[in-house]
Amino acid sequence: MNINQKPIQNETPIDSIGDAIVAAMTAGGVDHLFFTSGSEIGFYQEAIAKARAHGHNNPLRLVTVPLEHVSLNAALGYAAVSGKPAATAAHVDCGTLHYGGAIHTAWRSGLPVIMTAGFPPTAASGSMDGARDEGGHLWMQEVYDQNGIVRNYTKWSHQLAYQDNPGVITSRAIQVARSEPCGPVYLTVPKELSLLPAKDVRFPSADQLGIPRAAAPDAQSVEDLAERLIGAKNPVVVVSGSGRNPATVPALVSLCEMLGAAVVDSASKAYLSFPYDHALFQATTALKDADVVLVLDADVPWVPGRNSPPEDAYIAVVAHDPVRLRFPIYEFTAQVRLAADPLMTIRALAAAAQAALTAKDKARIAERIARLSKAAAKRWADAEAAALAQASATPIDPLWASYQLSQALDDNCILLDDTLGGNPNHNYLRCSRPGSYFRGAGSSGGWAPGAAFGAKLAAPDRDIVAVTGDGFYMFGTPGPALWAGAHHGAPFMVVVNTNRSYTTGTSAVIRTFGRDSYAAKQGFEGGYFDPPIDFAKEAEAAGAHGENVRDPVELAAAYKRGLAQIRNGKPAVISIWMKRLEGED
Known part of the structure; x- marks a missing residue:
């Protein structure tokens, strides 16, 4: 795409690189910036205040948070509930280190978070705006590879350079964060660069760069899996991350009620992917008797040797990343792994099953549902009695x-x-x-x-x-x-x-x-x-x-x-x- 052909339409003047970064965030769907103050990231304050002063209808909201660890976790909470990307701003290497264990959580979350941090000035004192002219701490803040602090925990990282189009770089960060499997990115902004003029800079938004569409499952694999689930004696669905998209929940309920499939949480559950009060939701011990297992977007489906399925069980894995590339060692076996969107796969399985089910199948499934419902009722009653x-x-x-x-x-x-x-x-x-x-x-x-x-x-x-x-x-x-x-x-x-x-x-x-x-x-x-x-x-x-x-x-x-x-x-x-x-x- 030629960025000079379809620039975004900015509602506020862009005078500096800092303004362009904020404009690209807004254009990319980011509406909350969780901000922990630092002398080199004041451009966020100025750019957002400028947007507000010029009557921008939907300015990026700057949310003051006194500690970076809280700000990154807040961004994760916001992204999880809203379904939107969220951004953070931290103070050089020190603030990045203060993100702490939240960096790990962000990496495992599957959520689009744009982590940003300032980078200390390196320009000689007096040579340009934002140079090393405030105190000795500016030398102390420079490390050899600030981005290396988080590189193991991000999909993408970049330090803004003089020759970069700041809007393109910011839009690229958002594009990567929002692309499935979603995850954190990290952008550092040197202080001098944030203050440089950027009159009439033009750039595409993240959506203009293009957010990949969800992948549909292979039709033959869906048909085969539907037949196996219908013919199974004890089909079980293992869930964890599919509920990140709330639309998957009612779709999965319909599919499991159609198949009489038990549903269990994985060993790494993160989202409500199936109603916890539903009769088909079972204890993880249900896996011990499973003969066909569908794993929907679960990092750790079970702990081997502890409520894991039999060795001869047929296991199918569906996820945007079914081989879990973010895990260096991953020993879980499966007969089939489908790189596909969970919601599209659930709907495709439902359509295939609906077409294939016979009256005999439905009678057998009804008996299994009655058995599972009885087990769920007993489990709830036992839990209540234990509490009382x-x-x-x-x-x-x-x-x-x-x-x-x-x-x-x-x-x-x-x-x-x-x-x-x-x-x-x-x-x-x-x-x-x-x-x-x-x-x-x-x-x-x-x-x-x-x-x-x-x-x-x-x-x-x-x-x-x-x-x-x-x-x-x-x-x-x-x-x-x-x-x-x-x-x-x-x-x-x-x-x-x-x-x-x-x-x-x-x-x-x-x-x-x-x-x-x-x-x-x-x-x-x-x-x-x-x-x-x-x-x-x-x-x-x-x-x-x-x-x-x-x-x-x-x-x-x-x-x-x-x-x-x-x-x-x-x-x-x-x-x-x-x-x-x-x-x-």
């Missing part, structure tokens, strides 16, 4: 806390889950509305506080509730996140399971070294942080409502008060005192 048995236990039992939370939340809630895979909270999930449940896609704890803030900006009319453990909660630097929620009118509630323990430093030690290990006998030094921070007081200091709950009878009322606070515009933290892991209180 702990209704008066002190310290508060995790089963009771999880059960009470499920009772407190309604269909207007978006739940963000930053707990470990074995957390009992998962047994009480009743989320059914597409886009109502998200889990940190990677293994870096601390995603929830920032993600909840970003989610609320994306869905201001929804109740945003995050649940996490106290260890992960502290990883999430909650103070800046709560401040941002209060300051920007984006309140959310965080439920903190306070057991003063690291699973990694207690239960995992036992799994590895045994209960007779030296570490266990000496009290798991490094596994506890007791007494903990007073999370209620910390919340109050950040402008939020905070409660520490120790009485199980008070739990339901505490949840209710927290929800009332966020509905009245104030973030809330409910800290629940629980028993320490693997030890006495």
Whole structure:
């Protein structure tokens, strides 16, 4: 494409390279920039203020966040809930390092996030605007390869150069981030360049560069897979990332009801891909008897040897990237891998199955649905009974806390889950509305506080509730996140399971070294942080409502008060005192 033939139409004057970057972001569908201040990224402030002053109808919103780790998690929360790309801005190498573990989460999320950072000036003092003229720190900030900090965790990275068209580069970043499988990109902008004039610069938007369309599945493979699913004795669908597109949820419900297929979460679940209150949603033990397995966009479908399917099961994998190129070692086997869009594949399978089903098939499937429905009802009843048995236990039992939370939340809630895979909270999930449940896609704890803030900006009319453990909660630097929620009118509630323990430093030690290990006998030094921070007081200091709950009878009322606070515009933290892991209180 000749960029001089179809330039974007700018609603505000472009006077500098910084203006062009902001204009390209807006044209590319980015409407929120999560910003943590730095002297070399002030061009964002000026360009966005200029757009507002000139009456731009849809200016990029600059969202002040006091810490980069929170800003990147907020961008992930915003992108997950809104379906739009989001951007961040950080201060040189120092701010990039402050992104911290959120870089890992972004890499595993499948979400379009444009990470940006300034680069310190290298022009000699007095030689041009933005040169090394502010202090000795400008020399300290230059490293050999700033982009190398995040290169292992990005689809694309670039440092803006003098000869670059800034609009083209920014549009290219957005194009790559939005192309499936979506993911983070990283752009660094030297201070001197951001201030250079760029009068009448012309460039294509990300959409004009072209966002690839979703790929349809191979027709013959679809027909073969549909026949196998129809003929299966125990077909199982494994889900994780397909729910990133909410439209896949009702489509998958229709397909599974047609086939009588059980649905289970993968070992790396991240999105609500099937209603948790549906009778076909089963425990992962269903995989043990599966003879045909359809894996829909799951990084880790199961842990080998732990609820994995039989060796002779037929396994089909469908994803935009069915071989998981972002994983250096990936040993999961499959008879077929389809590089295709999950939604298009679900619809194609439904059409093929509808045409092939016989009356005999339908009768057999009806019997299987009845069996699965009975199993689901028993599992829910058993989980409820287990929770009720702990209704008066002190310290508060995790089963009771999880059960009470499920009772407190309604269909207007978006739940963000930053707990470990074995957390009992998962047994009480009743989320059914597409886009109502998200889990940190990677293994870096601390995603929830920032993600909840970003989610609320994306869905201001929804109740945003995050649940996490106290260890992960502290990883999430909650103070800046709560401040941002209060300051920007984006309140959310965080439920903190306070057991003063690291699973990694207690239960995992036992799994590895045994209960007779030296570490266990000496009290798991490094596994506890007791007494903990007073999370209620910390919340109050950040402008939020905070409660520490120790009485199980008070739990339901505490949840209710927290929800009332966020509905009245104030973030809330409910800290629940629980028993320490693997030890006495």
